[in-house]
Amino acid sequence: MLELHCHTTYSDGTLTPQQLVAAAVDKGVRALAITDHDTISGWDEAISAAQPHNIEIVPGIELSTVHNDRSLHILGFYPNPELLDTPLRERIEGRFRRARMMVEKLAALGYPVELPTLGEGMAPGRPHIARALVNAGYVKSSQEAFERWLGDDRPAYVDYEKFSIVEGIDLLRSCGAVPVWAHPYLFKGGKVEDVLKEMVDAGLMGVEVYHPTHTRSHIENLERLCAEYGLLMTGGSDYHGPSPSGVEGTTLNMLHLSIDLLQPIKQLAKKM
Incomplete structure (x- = not known):
């Protein structure tokens, strides 16, 4: 009944905040976090859409940082x-x-596309460029676009601008937010145990233990580490909505997380 990791069209999701709320209501979600990449512009629309329903909107964000020359999300x-x-x-x-640099690289490779026009407060990402490649007829799917050009270390990839985990955690804490490491086992720049120690030293307060890409052994290890460091445990489907082709990967409420996970986050946020 708890979803603490979801995206809307304000970043790389395919559903508007209103559509996301409607989908969450349909799936029996009681508390829904809006965690778009580097933007909080979808909050107000989601809160307004949720008012007629018995669903709580948790205001959040997924901040993009760089650690060991790899993307790390908080x-x-x-x-x-x-x-x-x-x-x-x-x-x-x-x-x-960054998006313009990737578009320039694609043009130099012989695959010119235009960066989609985005509204105020919207954050561009690789999925936007991947969809442009599909629309231009260069590939059949966004996955193919990532595999050929946009994935890490692929020809059109461009690193995020330098913004360290220390800077990211400091920013969130200075704004009264509870910082949580998102999907640790998707990070490719170091051993989870080593990176977590660095992040705890920088002021990290929680870990996204429950995520669709985490195996049972991943979850058990993260639960142990959270107990060792006294960290909060969170989770979510990392839902981005159906793909433009209508295919849905992760689904809302697929992890069946207890609403009880939210209370410690609220309590800690009040102390910030």
């Missing part, structure tokens, strides 16, 4: 939006610069 729950406004404008501008 979730932040209950940040103060006024304190985040200026820093996030800088992060979104950086995302646009």
Whole structure:
């Protein structure tokens, strides 16, 4: 009944905040976190859409950082939006610069595309470019676009602008947010145990233990590490909505997480 990791069209999701809320209601979700990449612009629409229903919107964000030259994402729950406004404008501008560089690389490779027009507060990402490649007829699917050009170390890939885990955790905590390491076992820049120690030293407060890509052994190890360091445990489907072709990968409420996981996050956020 708890979803603490979901995306909307304000970043790389395919559902608007209103559509996401409707889908969550349909799946029996009682608390839904809006955690778009580097933007909080979808909160208000989601909160308005949720009012007629018995569903709580958890304000959040998924912040993009770089560690050991690899992308590392940090979730932040209950940040103060006024304190985040200026820093996030800088992060979104950086995302646009990165997207334009990838488009330039694709053009040099012989596959020109246009970066889709995005509204105020929307954060561009590789999925937007992948969809442009599909629309241009160069590939049949976004997955193929990633495999050929956009995936890590592929010809059109561009690193995120440097923004360290220390800077990311500091930003979230300075805005009153509870910082949580998102999907640790998707990180390719170091051993989970080593990176977690660095992040705890920087002020990390929780770990996304429950994620569709985590195996049973991953979950057990993360639960042990959370107990060792006294960290909060969170989870979510990392839902991005159906693909443009209508195919749905992860589904809302697929992990059947207890609403009880939310209370410790709320309590910690109140102390920030």
